[in-house]
Amino acid sequence: MSAPKTVTAALIIIGNEILSGRTIDKNLPFLATRLNDIGVQLRECRVVADVEDEIVQAVNALRRKYDYVFTTGGIGPTHDDITADSVAKAFGVPIGHHPEAVEILKSHYAKTGAELNEARLRMARIPQGGTMVENPISRAPGFQIENVFVLAGIPAVAQAMFESLKHRIAGGAPVRSTATAVHLGEGVIARGLGELQARYPDVDIGSYPFYRGGRYGTSLVCRSADEARLKDATGELRTLLSGLGGEPLPDVNDPA
């Protein structure tokens, strides 16, 4: 039996509001988790400004390096929404109004009574060769072109779009993980942990120090697509920690 394929993805977060610190991104943790559920590993993320050259460079660097690329942000009707044009430029194709997307917007604005003006019609533009990604929330669609998926920045809309498109993704084996926290410093655990990692190259063992309630501790996370190996490594890890005097603590989700 051949090993399950590793399928990878990258995320490009487009928006000055993230880089100014004003808006806290919520799309990375959502996509990381949901992609892993369908067997895709998020390997890299870039946050870039609303600048065409930056978006073009990031799209072209990452679409060649990973199986899938997702972008969030910059697909609204205002002057700073330049993602669709930038992605068209990255692929070297023209961009125009997509007939089905235009129909969706016409029907939506007819219902709401608002005017489908030129700015709003811009949201129906999709690069040549692209296909729509449905937006069940605010209707204006995202799109897919080759292995690149272009989503909205608003987390609720990005999440709904992801659910619309996920059947198009061919995932590999999902990565499973175990987390074990102890009130031991990383420095005490380091040697034995390094030896354990060397014996389990197919299990990714991460060590994350935390400081909470006045006490230092460490969260140890084992991750692997092979459940049997994951179980064995976690068992050995817990034996190692007990031998060092560390009693496992209740689960912690965010060690930082």
Added chain:
Amino acid sequence: MSAPKTVTAALIIIGNEILSGRTIDKNLPFLATRLNDIGVQLRECRVVADVEDEIVQAVNALRRKYDYVFTTGGIGPTHDDITADSVAKAFGVPIGHHPEAVEILKSHYAKTGAELNEARLRMARIPQGGTMVENPISRAPGFQIENVFVLAGIPAVAQAMFESLKHRIAGGAPVRSTATAVHLGEGVIARGLGELQARYPDVDIGSYPFYRGGRYGTSLVCRSADEARLKDATGELRTLLSGLGGEPLPDVNDPA
């Protein structure tokens, strides 16, 4: 009088735990805000895995493109802490134990009674030509080499390290901003906003839709290092919004 210099920075967040979605990054919004306070604009961020080649490539791409580069994560004592070695490799210099850093760790572990073992001593290694960045919290230092600052991943430690190093940064003019939220859709505002942006190329005008309490709205953010121009653009923006029937709402910090 010449215009104040624009000073730029990039951030490299190093850590599988961010890319897995398990840990939510808090260093980007902190550094973005504090850097802006001292006149440095964060222009790009990359989140990379604990993989040497990825770190080396990111460091070398960004240190040539921006005035300053900050990294967070991967400077502890365990096998997955490879940031210092990767940065040394990016600069093509050897890495070794820094005598002053060793003394700090000796003194710290003598006080706490813990053993200064080989793993902990690894935290005193700094690439040749680098200088220490003090860590007033858990003592193990970060470092600076040329325009690259290497900080811890734990937010409290990264923040304390930033306060230790900020006097080394030569900033330009801080960017000021105004935020105005209205219960108007972006599509209604878009045309007038685009015209306003065209008349104020030196003010960055961002438009961020939000959905809260069952109602859609838009936050308009103006940003500029020129306070007079910022004030004028914001005044014109508010006139535009009033003309469209939009009454400014109470301040919102996070439109998403």
